[in-house]
Structures are given as C-alpha cells and as structure tokens.
Amino acid sequence: MSNELTTAALEDQLDQQTGAVDEIGVDLVEQAYEALDGESADKKKQHPKWEAWKTNFRRHGWILLFIIPAFIYVLIFCYVPMYGILVAFQDYMPGDSIIGSGTTWIGFQNFKTFFSNPNFWDYFLNTFLLCIFGFLVGFPLPIIVALLLNSLRSKKVKKGLQILYYAPHFISLVVMVGMLKLIFGSDGLLDQLSRQMGGDAGGLKLFLTPEAFRPLFIFSGNWQDFGWSAIVYLAALSGVDPALHEAAKMDGASRFRRIFSVDLPAILPTIVMLMILSVGNLMSCGYEKVLLMQTAGNLETSEILSTYVYKFGLMNGQYGVGTAAGLFNSVINVVLLVIANFTSKKLTNNSMW
Amino acid sequence: MKKIIIGVTSAILWVVCVTLFVAFAMGGGGANAEHQFTVLTVKEDAVKDYNTMPVFRELEQETGIDVNWIYNTSAQYSNNTDPVGTKGIDAIYHTGFSNLKLYDYGRRGRIVAIDEYLDSMPNFSRILTARPDIAEALKSPDGHIYSLPRVEEMGLKAYPNILYINKAWIERLIDENKLPENVSLSKEDLRDGLDLYRSEFEALLEQFKSQDMAGGGKTVPLTFVSGNWQGNESDLIASFGVPENREHKTVLNGKITFTIEDEKWFNAITEMHDWCSRGLISSSSFDQDESQFLAHGQDGRYGAFYWWEKDTVLAKEYRDDYIIVLPLKDDDGNRYVGVSNEQEVEKGECVILDACEDKEGLLSYFDKFFEPDYSAQLNYGSIKSGAFLPNKENGKLIPNDDHGEQSADDFRMRNAPYGVVYLTQETWNDSVQMESRAQLRLDNLNNYVKPYVFEGVTSIPNLNYTQQELLDLNTHEFSLSNNIASWYTQAVIGNTAPTRDSWQSMLSVNRNSIDAVLRINQAAYDRYVEATA
Numbered sequence: 004m005s006n007e008l009t010t011a012a013l014e015d016q017l018d019q020q021t022g023a024v025d026e027i028g029v030d031l032v033e034q035a036y037e038a039l040d041g042e043s044a045d046k047k048k049q050h051p052k053w054e055a056w057k058t059n060f061r062r063h064g065w066i067l068l069f070i071i072p073a074f075i076y077v078l079i080f081c082y083v084p085m086y087g088i089l090v091a092f093q094d095y096m097p098g099d100s101i102i103g104s105g106t107t108w109i110g111f112q113n114f115k116t117f118f119s120n121p122n123f124w125d126y127f128l129n130t131f132l133l134c135i136f137g138f139l140v141g142f143p144l145p146i147i148v149a150l151l152l153n154s155l156r157s158k159k160v161k162k163g164l165q166i167l168y169y170a171p172h173f174i175s176l177v178v179m180v181g182m183l184k185l186i187f188g189s190d191g192l193l194d195q196l197s198r199q200m201g202g203d204a205g206g207l208k209l210f211l212t213p214e215a216f217r218p219l220f221i222f223s224g225n226w227q228d229f230g231w232s233a234i235v236y237l238a239a240l241s242g243v244d245p246a247l248h249e250a251a252k253m254d255g256a257s258r259f260r261r262i263f264s265v266d267l268p269a270i271l272p273t274i275v276m277l278m279i280l281s282v283g284n285l286m287s288c289g290y291e292k293v294l295l296m297q298t299a300g301n302l303e304t305s306e307i308l309s310t311y312v313y314k315f316g317l318m319n320g321q322y323g324v325g326t327a328a329g330l331f332n333s334v335i336n337v338v339l340l341v342i343a344n345f346t347s348k349k350l351t352n353n354s355m356w
Numbered sequence: 357m358k359k360i361i362i363g364v365t366s367a368i369l370w371v372v373c374v375t376l377f378v379a380f381a382m383g384g385g386g387a388n389a390e391h392q393f394t395v396l397t398v399k400e401d402a403v404k405d406y407n408t409m410p411v412f413r414e415l416e417q418e419t420g421i422d423v424n425w426i427y428n429t430s431a432q433y434s435n436n437t438d439p440v441g442t443k444g445i446d447a448i449y450h451t452g453f454s455n456l457k458l459y460d461y462g463r464r465g466r467i468v469a470i471d472e473y474l475d476s477m478p479n480f481s482r483i484l485t486a487r488p489d490i491a492e493a494l495k496s497p498d499g500h501i502y503s504l505p506r507v508e509e510m511g512l513k514a515y516p517n518i519l520y521i522n523k524a525w526i527e528r529l530i531d532e533n534k535l536p537e538n539v540s541l542s543k544e545d546l547r548d549g550l551d552l553y554r555s556e557f558e559a560l561l562e563q564f565k566s567q568d569m570a571g572g573g574k575t576v577p578l579t580f581v582s583g584n585w586q587g588n589e590s591d592l593i594a595s596f597g598v599p600e601n602r603e604h605k606t607v608l609n610g611k612i613t614f615t616i617e618d619e620k621w622f623n624a625i626t627e628m629h630d631w632c633s634r635g636l637i638s639s640s641s642f643d644q645d646e647s648q649f650l651a652h653g654q655d656g657r658y659g660a661f662y663w664w665e666k667d668t669v670l671a672k673e674y675r676d677d678y679i680i681v682l683p684l685k686d687d688d689g690n691r692y693v694g695v696s697n698e699q700e701v702e703k704g705e706c707v708i709l710d711a712c713e714d715k716e717g718l719l720s721y722f723d724k725f726f727e728p729d730y731s732a733q734l735n736y737g738s739i740k741s742g743a744f745l746p747n748k749e750n751g752k753l754i755p756n757d758d759h760g761e762q763s764a765d766d767f768r769m770r771n772a773p774y775g776v777v778y779l780t781q782e783t784w785n786d787s788v789q790m791e792s793r794a795q796l797r798l799d800n801l802n803n804y805v806k807p808y809v810f811e812g813v814t815s816i817p818n819l820n821y822t823q824q825e826l827l828d829l830n831t832h833e834f835s836l837s838n839n840i841a842s843w844y845t846q847a848v849i850g851n852t853a854p855t856r857d858s859w860q861s862m863l864s865v866n867r868n869s870i871d872a873v874l875r876i877n878q879a880a881y882d883r884y885v886e887a888t889a
Contacts, residue, residue: 065361071368096460097438105464116827121869122835189640198635199573208639211849213842298643299583300849302842315834317437320457 091327096320113327122306130307130332133293134285137221142281144229146274149236150262165237168230180295183223184210211300220296220305235277239270275353283340286332308332391424393718396442397449397773399427404770410740411733411773421721425449440466446712447722449775453503453704455496456826461707462502468708468715469500476716479726480504483778489888493701493818497826504706504722508735509780510790512664512797513698514815515805516586519684520669521550521660524677525569526560536563547679549804554595554684557660561636564659574655576638578631580662581649583841585698587663589628589641594694595684596624599813601696604840605877609812610885612877614870615694616840622859628848639849665797668765680800683808691808697815705776726778728787729753735779736791737771753788764793819880820887829876832869839866 086101091114093099094107117123148168155161174182186192187209197207209215243266251261290309297305308328316325348354397406406412406425416422426445428436439448440461453461461467474481484491484501494501523546529535530543536559545551552560561577568575580589583602593600598620600606605614615621631637640648649669653661656674663669666678683691712718724730732753737743745754759767784790790798821829843862847854863870 068361068365072371096464098441098466099464116831120831120835121866122838189643190638194639195573208643208849210643211639211845213846298845299841300642300845302838303846306838315830319830319834320454320460321830 088326088330090323091330093323095323095326097322109323113323114331116321116324117327117331120311125303126306126308126311129304130286130288130309133217133220133304133307134288136217137224137288138281138285140221141225141228141232142278144225145232146236146270148229149233149240149270150266152233153237153240153266154258154262165230165233169234170230171227172231174227176292177295179223179227180292183219183296187215187219208300210296210298213301213303213305216296216301216304220292224292236270236273239273240266243269271351272353275347275351276355279340279343279347279355282343283336285339286335392422392714393446393712393721394424394426394444395447395449396426396428396439396445397775398430398433398452399425399450399773400429402770403773406773409771409773410738411730414733414738414740415721415724415730419721419724421717423718423721440707440709445709446718447706447708449706449773451503451704451707453707455703455821456830458502458704458707459496459498459823459826462496462500463498466710467502468710468712469502470504470708470719471501473716473719476720477723479723479778483507483726489817489884490701492820492884492887493699494703495820497821497823502707503704504725504776505778506702506705506774506776507700507778507780509700510784510794510798512794512801513700514695515693515801515809516664516696516698517580517588517591517662518664518800518805519591519660519662519681520666520678521557521560521681522564522569522656522658522677523679524656525564525659528569529560529563529567534563534567536560548800550679550681552681552684553689554686557681557684558631558636561631561659562634565635569659570655570657574657575659576640576652576657577636577659578661579638579641579649579653579658581644581646582642582845584646585696587646587649587661589662590694590696591662591683592628593621593624594692594810595686596620596627597686597690597692598624599692599694599810600624601694601815603697603816603837605697605816605873606695607814607816607881608810612816612874612881614874617863617870622854622856625844625847625854625859629850629853632849633851633853637848642845642849665793665800667793680804682804692810693805693808695809695813695815699815699818701818703818722776725776728779728783731777731779731783732788734773734775735777736768741771743767743771749789751787755789755791757792764791816877816881817884819877819884821876821880825876825880828872832872836866836869836873839869 089101092108092110093101094109094112095101100106120126152161152165152168155164184191187207188194189208189211191210193209194207209219247265247269248261251265256264287309288307290307290313293305293307293310294313297310309332312325312328312332315321316328344354344356399406412423412425428439433439433452436442439451442448458467462469470477470480474484484494490505490507491501494503494505496502526535526541526546527543530541535541536556538559539552539556564575564577570576580592581587582589585602588602590600590602593615598615598618599608599613600615600621604616604621605612607613628637632639640652644652649661652658653669654671654674656670656677658669660681661669666675670678683693685691706722708715708718708722725734733739733743736755739746739753742756742759745756748754757764762770779788839862843858847858
C-alpha cells in the first residue's frame with residue numbers, strides 16, 4: 004500500500020518535472036520502480052520494452068482519449084465501408100445483403116466486363132495523363148509560391164497576396180466551370196474575341212476541343228488551389244530559425260541563395276510527405292469537375308475511369324462493374340503509394356512508414 | 357487533468373446523443389398508419405401537392421381507396437440508390453427505372469409481377485389483350501410485367517424536328533435587293549411550307565451572316581441542340597438521303613441499320629463541317645442544352661433553327677417572323693426525313709413493392725388511371741382546376757385554353773401529375789379533344805414533315821431483351837455512343853475537314869460493338885415482329 008502511494012507520489016513529481024512523454028521520463032520511472040520493488044525489476048529485465056510501455060500508458064494513457072474521435076471517424080467512414088468492395092465480386096443491387104444467404108457470387112465476372120470494355124485502355128490512359136500532368140504542374144507550384152511569398156520583405160504585401168491567392172479556393176465547382184464556359188466556351192469571351200479579330204470563322208471552341216480539355220482542367224484547378232495548398236508550406240517555413248538566415252546573410256548569401264540553402268531544406272520533409280500522399284492519390288482525380296466540363300466534343304480525352312464508374316456503375320445500375328472499376332483504380336493508387344514511399348525512403352530517408 | 361477527462365467524455369457523449377437523434381429522426385419518416393397506402397413519387401416543389409389535387413380526391417371517392425403521396429424531388433431521387441428499399445411505402449410513381457433495373461428488382465422479388473394480378477385490373481388487362489405490342493414492350497426477360505406504362509400516342513414523338521426560318525430577315529433582303537443570286541423568292545412565297553433546295557438554304561444562311569441581320573454581331577444563322585430528343589440536326593443530315601436520328605440507328609425495311617455506315621452520312625458530315633467552318637452553323641449548337649437554346653432565341657437572333665414548335669423558342673413579338681421550311685431538297689429535288697426512336701409507350705412509370713400488403717387493392721386503384729377521363733386529367737390537370745371545360749361536348753372532354761396570366765406550359769407543369777396514362781387514337785376520337793397546341797403540331801407534321809419520311813423506315817419499337825442481351829448491349833452501347841459522339845463532333849466542328857480514312861477507321865475501331873448492337877437488336881426485333889404479328 005505504502006509502496007503504491009509512494010509510486011503515485013513519484014509519478015506526480017515526475018509529471019511536474021517532465022511534463023511530456025519522453026524517454027528520460029520513462030527511464031526515471033523505471034529507476035523509481037527499481038528502487039521500490041526489486042521483484043518487478045527482475046520481471047522488467049525480461050521484458051523491458053513492454054514494461055516501459057505499460058508504465059508509460061499508466062502515466063499518460065488518458066492522452067489517448069484525444070484520438071478516440073479520430074479513431075471512430077476513420078473506423079466508421081474508412082474501414083467499415085471497405086466491406087463494400089465485395090460488391091465487385093457479386094451480382095448486386097442496392098438492398099441486397101452483401102454477406103448473407105441471398106448473395107450471388109459471380110467471381111471475376113464484373114472485372115471481365117470492365118476490362119473487356121472496348122475503350123478500357125483509352126479511359127485508363129486519359130485518367131493517367133490527366134492526373135500525372137495535374138501532379139506535375141500542381142505539386143511544385145504551391146512550393147514555389149510559398150517560397151516566394153516567404154521571402155517578401157513587406158509583411159503587408161505578403162498577407163495581401165496570400166489572401167488574393169487562396170480566395171479562389173472558395174469558389175464552388177459549379178460556379179467555377181460556369182466561369183470557364185463563359186470565358187472559353189462556344190460564344191464565350193475568347194470565342195467572340197477571336198471572331199471579332201478575324202480568326203477562322205468557326206471561332207475558338209475550347210470546350211469542344213479534346214486537346215484543350217486537359218490544360219483547361221489542370222490550369223483552372225491549379226489557379227483555384229495553388230494559394231490554398233501553399234498554406235501548409237508557409238506554415239512549415241514559419242518554423243525556420245531566423246538565426247539561420249542571419250548567419251547566411253553574414254556569409255554574404257543572396258536572397259535567392261538563402262531560399263535554396265535555408266528555406267528549401269527546412270521544408271523538405273514536408274514536401275516529401277505531401278508528395279508521397281499525392282502520389283497515393285495520383286489516379287483519383289474527382290469525377291465532378293470532369294463531368295461538368297465534359298462535352299461530346301472533348302469526350303475523347305475527358306472520359307476517365309471515375310466518370311465511367313459514375314455513368315456505367317451508378318447511372319446504368321451496374322453497381323458490381325462500377326465497384327470493380329473503382330477497386331482497380333484504388334489498387335493502382337496503393338501500388339503507387341508504396342513505390343513512392345519506398346523511393347523516398349531510399350533517396351531522402353523520409354517516409355510514412 | 358480531471359477537467360480534460362470530463363471535457364473529452366462530455367464531447368463524446370454529445371456526439372453520441374446527436375448521432376442517435378439524427379438516426380431516429382431519419383428513420384421516423386415514411387409510413388403513415390392513418391392511410392391505406394403510401395406511394396413515393398418524384399415531384400418538383402413547383403408542382404401542387406398530389407394529396408390535394410382534385411383528380412386524386414375524385415379517384416379516392418370513386419374507389420374508396422385512400423392513398424397518401426410522399427415526395428422526392430428529382431435531385432433527391434437521383435441520389436437515392438435504393439428507392440425500392442424506402443421504409444413504409446407500397447409503390448413508387450415516376451420510377452424512371454430502365455429495363456435492366458426493372459428486371460433486376462423483379463427477379464429478386466422486390467417489386468411485384470403485375471401480370472399475376474390482372475384479375476384486379478380490368479382496364480389494364482383489356483389494354484394488354486387489345487394491344488399485343490404494348491404487352492410485348494412491357495415484358496421483362498422472364499416474361500413478367502413489372503411496371504405500369506405511360507402510353508401517350510399522338511404521332512408526334514417520331515418526328516421531333518421542324519425547320520423554321522426567319523421570314524422577316526428574308527423580307528428585308530428582298531427589300532434591299534440583297535437576296536443571294538441562286539435564290540428567287542417573292543414575299544408571297546414566304547409562308548409556312550417554304551420550299552427550298554439545300555443550296556438555296558445555305559446561300560440564305562450565308563447572307564444572314566454576312567449582312568449581320570440581327571445586328572451587333574449577334575446573328576446566329578442556323579442552330580439546334582445536338583443530340584437532344586427534339587430540335588436536333590438529324591433531319592439536316594437526313595436531307596442527304598440517309599434516315600438519320602439521334603441514335604444513328606433505325607429500322608430500314610425490317611432490318612436494324614446504323615446510319616453511320618452509310619456513305620451519304622459521311623457526305624452529310626463533310627458538308628456540315630464546311631457550314632460550321634464558315635460560321636453558318638453556330639458552334640454552340642454542340643454544347644448548349646435546351647434551356648440555353650431557348651434563352652438565346654427569345655430576342656429573334658436565330659436565322660433558322662430546328663425545334664418542335666416556335667412558340668417556346670421565341671418571345672411573343674418575334675413569333676410571326678418565323679415560318680416553317682419543308683424538309684430541304686437535295687440537288688435532284690428529293691426530300692428525306694428520318695424517324696426518331698422516341699417511344700410513345702414508356703415502361704417503368706410505376707412499380708408496386710413486394711412490401712405492399714394489399715397488392716390487389718392498390719393495383720385496382722392504379723387500374724383506374726387507364727380510364728380516358730382520369731388519363732386526360734392526370735396528363736393535363738384536373739377538370740376542377742380548370743384544365744378542361746366543366747361540361748363535355750359530344751361526350752368529349754374539351755381542353756380549356758384560357759389560363760389567365762399563366763402560360764399553358766406553366767399551368768400544366770403545376771397542375772398535372774403525369775405518369776401512368778393511356779391516351780391513344782381511340783381516346784382522341786371518342787373521349788378527349790386534343791389540346792390545340794398538340795393539334796397544331798400534329799397538323800404541321802402532317803402537312804410539312806410526314807409526307808417526306810423515308811420509305812420503308814420505321815422507329816425501333818420498345819424491344820424485349822434477354823438478360824445476357826441487356827448486359828451486352830449496356831457494355832457495347834456505352835462505348836459506341838461515346839466514340840460516335842466524339843468522332844462526329846470533332847468531324848463537324850474540328851479545324852480540319854473529316855477524311856474518309858478517319859471515318860473508316862472510326863468504323864473499324866468500333867466494328868465489334870456495331871456488329872454486336874446490330875445483332876442483339878435484330879434478334880430482339882425479329883422476336884417482337886413474331887410476337888405482335
């Protein structure tokens with residue numbers, strides 16, 4: 004009893020001393036236990052890590068309460084719905100039980116239907132190109148913007164520009180595409196201008212031109228989001244020690260040199276982490292904006308896997324085939340994620356796991 | 357620390373409470389014990405409440421059956437992946453289910469095979485006996501009928517494109533002596549049924565454009581809504597001698613045929629490319645929807661357009677400026693009009709759920725919908741709401757054209773529930789007088805369009821496919837229609853003229869799908885002909 008009390012007192016004392024979970028704290032507690040109880044110290048020697056973990060949990064376990072909401076959220080909205088992928092192997096309609104006596108298993112039939120679609124490779128290639136170009140343009144842009152904003156001298160200008168850059172993020176997708184159509188569509192601003200200026204009589208019909216779809220989609224998307232995405236990097240940049248800049252200045256480094264030698268290395272871990280995450284989402288550009296921008300004229304480049312899943316799976320009621328297509332897409336994403344993580348681990352020693 | 361634990365715990369409790377509340381609130385809707393039946397229907401907010409519509413009150417009085425209508429807007433309904441699973445409902449009205457969906461629900465026993473309850477449905481069984489084509493159209497692959505149909509036969513849907521031209525502009529050209537050289541028209545010629553060669557029409561469009569008839573660069577020489585069910589470009593293509601419709605698929609002398617394989621189709625596309633590149637056809641014709649087309653036309657900026665009627669396209673003051681052009685003549689003086697595949701018999705209008713406890717009772721209620729007086733009121737609005745005159749003439753319901761400030765379209769949209777109706781030639785002869793607008797459309801079609809329909813061409817009827825055929829069709833038609841639309845649009849509005857090679861290569865890339873779609877449709881069509889012979 005007295006031992007327990009003393010232990011509690013010691014723990015409280017340690018709380019005050021350390022205040023956070025760290026190795027030193029754990030070591031101190033271990034030492035305290037050793038001093039108080041010779042027997043448990045023997046046990047501990049057999050499983051030192053386990054004991055350390057237990058002690059740690061007893062002291063700081065309540066902090067885990069904070070992750071419960073996030074854990075429940077991920078469990079309910081990410082893991083539980085995953086059993087829905089079973090639909091890809093079934094003759095399924097909403098209302099059927101996914102696992103039950105009434106389930107009709109049809110093996111890989113849905114995948115066969117999906118892969119035997121005469122346009123399968125076109126949709127695959129369209130998805131890949133749209134996403135990879137989107138990534139190549141969209142990934143470095145916010146980094147460059149953040150670095151440039153960060154090296155502005157005037158705080159006011161910096162804040163003003165930052166607001167100006169991220170404001171478009173709040174435009175709704177439908178309004179955004181509406182704006183695009185007014186500017187680039189048939190009878191839109193560019194079309195009328197080109198006709199007034201005596202271009203070819205047909206005018207400029209970018210929404211009906213397959214080659215224009217990807218640039219329109221990617222640049223409009225980036226225009227909308229580059230400022231917003233830059234915020235993460237700006238946050239990382241704000242953590243750079245001013246002393247480093249001072250030192251670089253003393254050494255005669257130019258503003259440009261400091262960006263490369265101070266700022267960039269400081270945010271490199273953030274960049275790598277975000278890059279791994281983006282690569283993991285490479286094949287999933289949402290279908291909403293693509294659908295809104297789709298016309299008979301640009302179908303050649305604008306029909307991608309996710310619009311196929313929407314049209315064929317949901318609208319046509321072929322839920323199994325839709326799920327199979329979605330699953331195929333996800334598998335590619337996972338493979339890409341693993342490759343990206345592995346590569347970054349090898350090259351930069353930064354990785355997610 | 358205690359405070360933190362209390363805070364976190366209460367936050368979790370709060371989340372749990374809210375979740376439970378939402379779950380109960382959402383699960384509570386639907387069933388209503390006071391009513392005999394509850395039917396879910398798709399209805400926009402602007403349409404009046406079915407529960408207070410006179411026609412439904414009348415039906416309730418006559419049948420003694422009390423139906424409670426509950427609603428989904430079309431946006432809600434399209435997000436509802438499993439409407440059949442809605443708790444507490446007995447039937448769904450305006451289901452919009454495809455053949456495949458009807459069959460999928462039917463074979464799982466979740467919706468009722470209506471053909472097993474024909475004893476409670478005297479009107480419907482009479483229709484099925486009298487009209488084997490309708491009976492055939494309604495059957496699912498397993499031979500059962502899973503839905504109640506909507507039959508509205510006016511002979512209009514097969515010919516959804518009439519060409520209108522701006523008479524006022526031609527008059528101006530005559531006055532200013534600026535008519536194109538190859539066009540000789542006097543003002544007396546400018547009335548409905550204007551007779552033009554395609555080359556004359558082209559020259560007029562050219563002149564409309566070069567003279568900027570609408571002023572301010574607003575002139576749109578020719579426009580339509582590409583691929584739309586009405587007012588599309590099919591009959592412009594048909595004028596080259598190919599029985600085109602928006603699906604590029606028709607019945608020619610008993611054979612299902614793809615128009616895109618015809619040399620004349622390619623010629624038409626080449627010519628259209630030329631018109632487009634010279635700005636005679638507005639490029640917005642290919643990416644506008646109905647509402648944009650209607651909105652742009654109101655101020656009379658169109659030189660010519662394809663639509664079913666002119667009144668919806670034009671503001672009042674411009675309506676008299678436009679006249680109907682006969683189908684355009686080719687150089688040999690021949691005229692051609694294609695036939696669309698729009699159906700006057702629509703499946704999937706209403707389904708009864710297996711959960712319904714008194715299927716006979718509910719079906720006997722819906723059976724009343726097929727009676728002429730009820731059909732007419734469901735389709736146009738109740739007698740009591742002013743859709744028809746209170747008294748019949750010669751046993752016929754007479755439509756009331758006077759709706760005060762409201763336009764006829766607005767009145768109908770608010771007052772008519774549509775859905776399950778049976779209006780055929782017999783109805784128009786004996787029980788209901790056709791709306792004057794519909795009569796006008798019909799007269800126009802009879803005078804200016806129908807005489808020029810291709811010989812031996814009919815529309816593809818509602819066909820009855822096997823399950824495998826449905827699945828195969830789904831796969832092939834999806835990619836085929838994408839590929840055709842894509843090639844076609846590029847060919848017409850692209851920067852370079854379509855080449856014969858690119859056309860042939862489009863055909864050969866899609867050869868498998870074309871053959872599969874033809875084979876499946878032909879087999880189903882042969883069965884249809886046999887069954888209805």
